[in-house]
Amino acid sequence: MTVLEFFIEVAGTYVSTLAFGVLINIPRRALNFGGWIGVLGFLLYRFTVLSGGGYVVGNLLGAFAIGVASLQAARIKKMPMILFNIPALVPLVPGGQAYQMIKNFALGQNATAFVFMMQVAMISGSIAFGFLLSELVNRVQQRAWRHRR
Amino acid sequence: MSSQKKRDQLILHTALTAGRIMIENGSEIERVEDTMTRIAHNAGAKTSQLFVMITGILMAINGEVGAQIQPVKRRTFDLEKIAVVNQLSRAFAAHDITLRQFADKLDHLDSETKYFPMWAQLLAAAMVSGPLEVVFRHNLHDFWISCFVGMIGWLVFYLLNKFIQIRFLSEFAGAATIGILAVFVVHLGLGISVDDIIIGGVMPLVPGVPITNSVRDVLAGNLVSGPARAVEALVSAAAIGFGIAMVLQFL
Known part of the structure; x- marks a missing residue:
């Protein structure tokens, strides 16, 4: 990955996260934060894949980072957490694999389609599990926070 | 009283x-x-x-x-x-x-509903499609045409959703429009890859809200509402998939 490609990916992720936020009518104050959280999650995923960690671990780490960062953003901005993690999730969605699955099913190549279907299931599962782990961290943190007051 | x-x-x-x-x-x-x-x-x-x-x-x-x-x-x-x-x-x-x-x-x-103005939503749909096409597929040549196709697909989805109020049917129609347009622009020589344009174009229709909420609801122990949202997300995804598959049949 060259430096130029890196910047194109960061800019693309930021712009698309922000634009998805506009489509589901997120308040203007929350848009910028959501965009950067999306970039954070995607970069973690990208670097894990580049360093040979695999799709599943990459998506898990990305979703985990998004979950934890969203709670911090929600606390700073005093706004609901879903305003930040829904748009940030969009760059992680397995759009390419889902499309290949549909295409191969439509063309009757079921064996190839099942391979992609497996990938979609694994990626979706790892994103869900990443959220689960981040929720764990968030609960512990909330408990510690409440305890300290 | x-x-x-x-x-x-x-x-x-x-x-x-x-x-x-x-x-x-x-x-x-x-x-x-x-x-x-x-x-x-x-x-x-x-x-x-x-x-x-x-x-x-x-x-x-x-x-x-x-x-x-x-x-x-x-x-x-x-x-x-x-x-x-x-x-x-x-x-x-x-x-x-x-x-x-x-x-x-x-x-x-x-x-009262205070949505973003129509032009801003159209621009946003374009800005979801094009950049994500580049990020996922590294195909810079098809950037602008993906923006265009995604925008038109989202416009069809939006207008239909306003008048018939059935989200799944609107998503199906939007996805079918994206598929037809993608095949058409590649046929005209405006784009290189049908696959890349479709992948970028359907991104604005992704059911992000139900996916996230279903995970959070199940985790919080709401075992009725969580799966209900997951079904909503799955039906949306299936509607988009059918829209695309229908077009690809006629390739």
Whole structure:
């Protein structure tokens, strides 16, 4: 990955996260934060894949980072957490694999389609599990926070 | 009617309206329960019992009025309203507004929709499609045409959704439009890869809100609402898939 490609990916992720936020009518104050959280999650995923960690671990780490960062953003901005993690999730969605699955099913190549279907299931599962782990961290943190007051 | 009874009635009305607005616009169940309990508590009700589902809310407070039901009939994604309800609830907790003002503001919020202007939404749909096509597929040549195809597909989805109110059918039509347009522009020589243009183009239709909420609802222990949202997300994904598959059959 060259430096130029890196910047194109960061800019693309930021712009698309922000634009998805506009489509589901997120308040203007929350848009910028959501965009950067999306970039954070995607970069973690990208670097894990580049360093040979695999799709599943990459998506898990990305979703985990998004979950934890969203709670911090929600606390700073005093706004609901879903305003930040829904748009940030969009760059992680397995759009390419889902499309290949549909295409191969439509063309009757079921064996190839099942391979992609497996990938979609694994990626979706790892994103869900990443959220689960981040929720764990968030609960512990909330408990510690409440305890300290 | 005694003044206490009127007050209890107002508490119930406010909490139920706040809950309904939040579910209608795509909030997770745990947040709804939390907000409604807080409203009742801050308004002076000693205890409150809640039963929140994705299709309706049941609430009772200890007082002179009985439990009340609020059905939730429609579901859209407008996260700004959730933020506004959250903000109003915080203001009420800090005694910045009275219960009466809170109720009035909620009733007012319900009738007005403050979406981004049409051109901004179209631009946003284009800016979801094009950049994600480049990020996923590294195909810079098809950037502009992906923007265009995604924008038209989202326009079809948006207009149909406004008139027929069935989300799944609108998604199907939007996806089919994207597929046909992608094949057409590649045929005309404006783009290189049908696959890349379609992958970018369908991204604005991704059901992000139900996916996230279903995970959070299941984790919070709402075993009825979580899977219900997952089904919503799956049917949306299937509708998009069928729209694309139908076009690819005729390649």
